Amino acid sequence: MASAGTAQEAESANVVAGNILGLSADESQQLASNGPRIVIDNGAYGNFIGQPAAGAGNVICADLPGDCGILLGDSRGNLVQNNLIGLNESGTAFSAGTGIYVSKTAKSNLIGGDRSAN
Secondary structure, three states, rough: EEOOOOOEEEEEEEOOOOOOEOOOOOOOOOOOOOOOEEEEEEEEOOOOOOOOOOOOOOEEOOOOOOOOOEEOEEHHHHHHOOOOOOOOOOOOOOOOHHHHHOOOOOOEEEEOOOOHOO
């Protein structure tokens, strides 16, 4: 699924996996947005952005300087793994924005994962 973005605010136990955010479905063009592609904020907890299985990561690109692919705001216990941020699947850089912005109110979130298994 290609999309400009999604928001998870004050939500829990959501899974965002296997998506293309910020690029056309064929990953050749950026889609415009006015803010982060994924927002996890307002007390959101226990969300999964990407999954460890092959093909379950997301491709996430922010189009403007100052925008970000993922915003971890006032949140806790979220897992961001197995994603390509700022690149398409072939490794071409598309993003002019920040990859992940972690606010000072974000607590106990885990960012990282090994794509080598894919």
